[in-house]
Amino acid sequence: MRLPITDVFALLLLLIGITGVILGPFHYNKKLLEDDGKVFVVTVHQWGFEPKKIVVKRGDKITLLFKSNDVTHGIYSTTFGINEIVYPGKVTKVSFIANRSGTFVFRCIVYCGEFNPPFGEGHWSMKFIVEVVE
């Protein structure tokens, strides 16, 4: 079967367009984070962090992208001087140099409900662990 020239052109447009639309955003996103050192995407949810723990090397530049998919959360670490609100749908970007080794706990600083109030579960039990190794 012979394709008319307009069909060849249209098919080409379609292929380029669809590839661009599907792969373009991922490519752009990758480029955007090139200078940020080690990037970790951390999802904060009721009630926990995903991943729960990351392991990094001492001296690394760390960028954490906190995202919430449900309600407003927060992220708090005295060690690295982090005190941010994580709004749903917004990316909260936190960068720091892991200049101390050890295990550090990040907490949620915005009350986000609890399952069974008197037992102190839910919000109060949320922990994100950064382990800095030599």
Add this chain to the structure above:
Amino acid sequence: MGNHLIRYLIPLILLIITVSLMSESAAQTKPTIKEFTIVARQWGYEPSVIEVNRGDEVIIKLKSADVSHGIFIEGYDVGTELILKEGWPSEKTIRFVADKPGAFTFRCNVNCGQFHPFMTGKLIVKPNYPYIFSSALAVLIAAVYIVFLHQRRRQLSSEIGEEQDEEKNTYWKFDLLQILPIKKFLKLRSFQFIVIFPSILLFILLISAAFFGTPVGSKNISFLVVFLWLALLMLLLVPLGGRVWCMSCPMPAIGEWIQRGTLTGKSKKTLGRGRMWPEKLDNIWLQNFTFLLLSTFIGVFATRTYATGWLLVILLILPVIFFLIYKGRVWCRYICPVSGFVGLYSMLAPLELRAKDRNICVKHVGKDCIRGNEKGYACPWHEFPPSLNRNAYCGLCMECIKTCPLDNISLNLRLGGEDLYVEPSYGARKRGLDEAYKTFVMTTLAVVYALIFVGPYDSLKSIANFVGGAAYASCCSSISTLSNGVEANVESFLPENFAIFFGLIWGSTLIVTPGLYSIFIALSRAASGARISFRKLFINYSYTLIPESLVAWMAFSVYIILINGSYLIAAVSDPFGWGWDLFGTAHYQWTPYLTWLLPYIQIALIILGFIFSIKATHEISNRTFNDKSQAFKASIPLIAMHLGFTLLVLRVWIGGII
């Protein structure tokens, strides 16, 4: 007696209603300070309705029972965010003077989970003048119409023998094909590809964003575009362009391209089985079914991006099957859930595709428009273009403009039109119950959705949210699972809620509304005194619901667009919610627009729809009954019904609470 009844009694009753509505506004009270403590929780307020008098100073103390929430009062445009950061206050206060009367929706302005967009309550500032006056206006319009028509009928009956009512059924038209560039563009073989190409790329982007973007709806372009597009479709596209959407719709594109074996050309042979659609299904019952099916899951689609994503994928892939089995656009004409209501309301649109001169078509032996020729395909919508007298099933694909060798097709801008009043194909086909039920479905859901998604009724919202919602309370009752790190907010299916919601959607549209409607039809039949089949009246008059149900949707749509449209400004800069800022607008705050004007736009639309429904009742009565007097009497119960519906819609949107 009957004459006196109509002449005096009915206007009198209507006047009494008007006066009693007005008198409600007379009671004035001294301004005081009104203090409320509102407790917010996922997803509602307690109390969800607060009433004050005009001039009162209102103090609202907002607390939260679970997570961070906020409150924003549309119309007063005051609000506060209650972020429960440790060390921050756990209570926020707003103060304002309630100087504007009316019903105002207040909503949460801090994203608080899936049903956040629908976390609403109502502030009612009495006396609610906008509601009182708009209702009184509707009652007056009905009264004026009945008195006016009654007078006219008496005049007519005194002038016996004169054929007064042989009005020529012409209306203003302008053929767009007279404009050469438009004609050339529409005649291009690649026209369809050119209009579908951008929309299919957008569609694929939306699918990608739905799966890979943030699940927070208001920050995800996919979700925003789908729902704002639906609103825009109802508000502008359909009322102004009818089926223009169908012209550029990407959903059937892949199937059609495969079926034709070409993107832009005209192939001699088509792929697929090329079967004819079964005659038994030559109606829109399937579309009614698919639409109700989607409606059943609206609480899921409207709150979860992945559900939107799967829906889009299905709507892109499923049509292909139908294109491979059947001839033409069977999917669009008989199955597509969107097509049903677009077709119904397109009959009101000021754009039509028609044969210029039907006599030419009758004599023309070739009938290229239904056979196809080297320039184009046979009508993919299985219409016979010369017989088009309604917009309902013409998809504006423009094939007949290409195929007609006699240049006998016109694409008219029009004022007026008779689509609602006439039998399809100039009487060659008959209208059926399928379209009548489509109007019931649309009429009912316009109100039901408004109550669910904008009303202050938490119970309705939790029923609609039958997946998840308060689920974690029931699913994760053991604390130990939490400590073990099991995710607490897993989705769970709530069968009781689903059953109730299913019953609400299907029962209200298929049983309650048709039931109420048939009471008015029975009254109408009795009032007319004519021997006419109930079924015929039932079907014919159902079209009178179309204008007022369309405006009920438009009132809903204009609300959605003005209140939530600003999300899109931020989302174009960050379509996936990945933290981008393409155009520097990513941090644009949610800003409801024109909230002071919104109720008046809604009132104008609702009243306009009421007038159009009265007009449709008048026209349809005159065409259904031979006798003018019978037609007039038959129309009175219908006017009462339209008045009732209009008052209900006004009550929901302007009155605030049912």
